[in-house]
Amino acid sequence: MRRLQLICLFVVLTTLCAFGQQPFLSPHHWTALRDESSGAAPYENLRYLTGLHRVPATADFDQAAQFVLQRAREYGLADAHSEQFPIDGTKQYGLMRSYLAWSVEEARLWEIHPQHILLGDWKTDPIHLADYSHSADVETELVDVGYGTSEGDYSGKDVRGKIVLADGVLARVQELAIVQHGAAGIVSDMPNQTTAWSGLDTTVVRWGHLNARQPSGFAFMVSRQTAEALRSRLRGTETVILNAHVKATVGPGYWTVVTATIPGTDSAAGEIVYSCHLDHERPGANDNGSGCVTILESARILARLIDSGQLQRPKRTLRFVWGPEVEGTMAFLASHPEIRQRLRANIHMDMVGGDPFKNKSVFHVTGTPWSLPSFVTDVGALFLDTIRAAASGYAAGEMAADTGIVESRAGGQGTRNELVADVTPYSSGSDHDDYDSSTIAVPSLYLRDWPDIYIHTDHDSLDQIDATKLRRVALLGAASGYVYASVTAQQLPTLLPFLTAQAEARLAQAFGPAQQLVDDPQVEAGAAWYEARNLVDQTLQRENATLHSIVEFTGGPGAADANGAKALADQAAGFQHWLDAQTRFRGAKATAPTASWASDPDAKRVPIRVGEFGPLTYQNDNVLLARLGKDRYGKIKLINSEATPMLNVRDQSELYAYEIVNFVNGKRTVGEIRDAVSAEYGPLPVNLVADYLQACVEAGAVQWK
Ligand SMILES: [Zn+2]
Structure with missing residues (x-):
């Protein structure tokens, strides 16, 4: 009942x-x-x-x-x-930069000796032919080159005119095996988009892409199971002869x-x-x-x-x-x-x-x-x-x-x-x-x-x-x-309280990581204090901007979100007070922390975006690499991740790079941009930010004001 x-x-x-x-x-x-x-x-x-x-x-x-x-x-x-x-x-x-078009009429890969097995046919399973493969008609030996992505993989091997078996990044194998060592083509079981479960199912065939900007080469994709069977046969004394036939062109299109x-x-x-x-x-x-x-x-x-x-x-x-x-x-x-x-x-x-x-x-x-x-x-x-x-x-x-x-x-x-x-x-x-x-x-x-x-x-x-x-x-x-x-400005009186409550919840969530920063025993007390306060400050700015976004979107009165902003400021002040107390407990004497970059002249420069619109990386184009060349690109510190004691940049360098450029607005200084991305992804030395922006300046995407 x-x-x-x-x-x-x-x-x-x-x-x-x-x-x-x-x-x-x-x-x-x-x-x-x-x-x-x-x-x-x-x-x-x-x-x-x-x-x-x-x-x-x-x-x-x-x-x-x-x-x-x-x-x-x-x-x-x-x-x-x-x-x-x-x-x-x-x-x-x-x-x-635009990429290229591709048209395929047919493509087949056979093993013809010692067995007669069809390894892939475009007509029934197009995934077997890697994107941007070029025409070819060859009957030749298969050579195992391991990953096939470094010079060492080719030492002592004659791959000229032959087909290589490799599981490294396909475009890199293309560059080394085909362009530099004269191989005719590739058979690949390259893992594409690895997850925690990768490799458990060896029957899947992964999608592969050659670099369309390279002038030649073809690749056939096979399952790990098929590739492993070929590898074990090649490790013995067997000679495996393949017949590859591809009729395809790469070129202009739309x-x-x-x-x-x-x-x-x-x-x-x-x-x-x-x-x-x-x-x-x-x-x-x-x-x-x-x-x-x-x-x-x-x-x-x-x-x-x-x-x-x-x-x-x-x-x-x-x-x-x-x-x-x-x-x-x-x-x-x-x-x-x-x-x-x-x-x-x-x-x-x-x-x-x-x-x-x-x-x-x-x-x-x-x-x-x-x-x-x-x-x-x-x-x-x-x-x-x-x-x-x-x-x-x-x-x-x-x-x-x-x-x-x-x-x-x-x-x-x-x-x-x-x-x-x-x-x-x-x-x-x-x-x-x-x-x-x-x-x-x-x-x-x-x-x-x-x-x-x-x-x-x-x-x-x-x-x-x-x-x-x-x-x-x-x-x-x-x-x-x-x-x-x-949505209209008339709804703001009911929407803003709701959005403020969401913002307060997110601001509260930032306090945990701020506490960890302030207590980080690896970092000197004053520096830790600065990073912790910065995290709360930047989160507050973000949430204020979130609230204000709906006022702007609906064309409401500029002060419509004033009550929300006041509530958030009070909440943040409480958090900062606790962080200050924790720092004093660690023995800090100053009344306020100073930025590690405060006296760095580079940190005071103001960058501004110039030239065309868009982010700096795309799946088939990298603006800095294309405009600066491999050598200069390789010297960009952020990309090459001089990891610091405070974080491992290597994993997140692309996210930092994306946001550094996004925070450039002609008003923020390099130091302020450093603080913004440090709150989002973890503290970063200001010189990595200045160095990255200098590369953007050389590539014509940014100017110093
Ligand atoms: Zn997708």
Whole structure:
């Protein structure tokens, strides 16, 4: 009886409290979005995409683009069209150099002696041919060169005209084996995207890429099992003869990008852009067919509810973009400065459908970097909590299927899994790096699975995908985008208290690491004190900027967030007081700590960005390396990580580099930039920052003021 009462109370409460999506959306709007969402639609669209080997600037990629375009039109999106951007390896899009196109007619690798075995055929399994392989017709011996990535791997071996067996980074093997030692081609089982589970399943075939800028060479990818069998035979006295036939060309071409919109009511109010990346190997179900079909489903949900009047048409336009990873984003933004100007927020989906019990994925709502604090993450995090609570409630038997957002397909039940998910700080590696970078400055809600044990392999198939999860993420994307597109300054009185509470929680979280810094026995008391106070200061600045971001976004009165700022300042003052007390306990005498860089003249210089827009690294281009050359690039201290006692730079140098450039705004000094990145990723000597910025100056991306 008592239990029954509790259940009744629970039912009443969950109904009254709606679903936890407030204050951003009303229960009515949430229910409409939830009930329109489907996992079956994106799952079936994904079935089509996984049949295509979607390498950018190839025929299969364009076929995938054509399919997405057709669906966008069927779903009633406006201005659905595709655009082609020429590429030739030198043409620039913003700071990024274009790459090259590739076309393949056929490719086969046979072992012809002593056995007769087909090792790979492009027609049936395109993943067996590494991207940007060139034409070849050879019948020759196979030579094991180990990793094949250092000169020593080739000593005493004659590889000229032969095929090498290697498992090192493919582009490096290409440079050494083919370009320098005259080998004809490569057979590779290079691990690509290693995870804790890498190597356990030796049957997977990994996707490989040669460097398209190199003039020759081909590579066939085989499983570790196949490669190990070949290695053990070569260790004996056996001579293995292979026959490789490739008909393929690398050269100029174009990237295709598809875009469509749901127009807002006010064309001057800006745009919200959804992105994904349409490329990758076949099947590439989670990476990243899943992101493409899920933004498409968010688009379908929103178009239908807005067109039918169930949701009011928002002020801002919703835009959807499908193109090659990073490169498509840069080409599109460089070619449409007017659209780039209008963008206000981004939702980026890259791997969002993995069944966690199959591919070990955890779904992450990923925050913006500290250089671009924004409320967009809070919106996504709240809807994640809402959906996760619903999924848990359903899994525990406390909620109905519609509330639990599960998917049933073709008469079968979808998974009833919980949503294994969290909110994480900024993490790099996809198109959101471009949106979040300072010269584009469009804050990104980055949705991603990580890890995924099948990423970039022939096992990243539809079997690993959970339609229930696709539905939940499509809902999360649609709800977040609708908020970004429709939020107004009239809502600030309810939104700011909510956002302030989130900011207070994050500020409180920074106190733990600050305490560890101040007590770090490896560091002199005064220096430790400075770093600890700096962490609290920088976190306070970040959270103030997060609060202020919604005031600016909605065009509210400048002082609308004054109460929130006061609450945060008081909270931070309390933390600093405790840190001061702990330092005195360690024996520090000064009344305030001084920066280690206070008397360094380099720290007082002010850098400013110049030239083209964009971050400094892309997956197929590195601006500093391309402009400065290998020797000068190799002398950049941050990249070459003179690790300091306070941190191991090696692991994080790319994140530091990305943020150092993002914090350059023509006002901050080198010392201030040093403090900003030190709070985000750990204390860093100021000379590493000055030295990195000097390299950026030499490359023409930054100037000293
Ligand atoms: Zn991806």
